[in-house]
Amino acid sequence: MSRSWERKVRKNMTVVNKQRKKQGNGQIVFNAEKSEKIVGRNFIAPILLILFIGMYVILMQSSTQFKTDTMFWVTVGCYILLAALFYFRRPYITIGKDYVQTRRMTGDKRITAAAIKGISAQKGYVIVEQQKGGNWVFAKLTNRFPTEEIAAKLKVFAEANHIPFQEK
Structure with missing residues (x-):
């Protein structure tokens, strides 16, 4: 009986938490402990990545044999996204x-x-x-x-x- 009661409580808590999340309120946690x-804010890794990709773009643009194609811009975009990920994923x-x-x-x-x-x-x-x-x-x-x-x-x-x- 006890376990089924706990399952019901957890199920109802998930429903209530979804409603509270939609309303912008904080979630209720079952048997929460205080922490x-x-x-x-991480800013060194994003700056280093942006500097690296900037150096990459400058060096590749100055090369006469290199052709800027789609893969070049995909690489640049991925490094910029990685820098954004490091910046917004706060420690x-x-x-x-x-x-x-x-x-x-x-x-x-x-x-x-x-x-x-x-x-x-x-x-x-x-x-x-x-x-x-x-x-x-x-x-x-x-x-x-x-x-x-x-x-x-x-x-x-x-x-x-x-x-x-x-x-x-």
């Missing part, structure tokens, strides 16, 4: 009750509090050190993260989960 999502950090999540090149990654060795914060940088794997660095310079806000929220997270927190 903080902080976003940055983020989500700080939950017992996890930290962010987007990496290979997709969204989540680490639990038990897998975090320590957290260090300094001016312009916040570093989440993992037990296994590379450190996660959130920088104000490269991704326009509000590092002071991230450091404050991660300090509360570290205290709640007994993780060493170091401020430099």
Whole structure:
């Protein structure tokens, strides 16, 4: 009886969420847990891609043997779309009750509090050190993260989960 009740509740929640989405309201989440999502802005990769495609166009146009055909313009267009994708796909950090999540090149990654060795914060940088794997660095310079806000929220997270927190 309990599982069928939960299925009914989930089904009704999807219907209500679709209606709320059409109305422009936020979605209702079943058994939601509180988490903080902080976003940055990636601008270095799009600038480098635009500079690269600009250099490509200039070098190819100056060549006497190169013919600008459809494939040339498709390539230029694809690089511009890639730059737009990097710009509009904003980097983020989500700080939950017992996890930290962010987007990496290979997709969204989540680490639990038990897998975090320590957290260090300094001016312009916040570093989440993992037990296994590379450190996660959130920088104000490269991704326009509000590092002071991230450091404050991660300090509360570290205290709640007994993780060493170091401020430099």
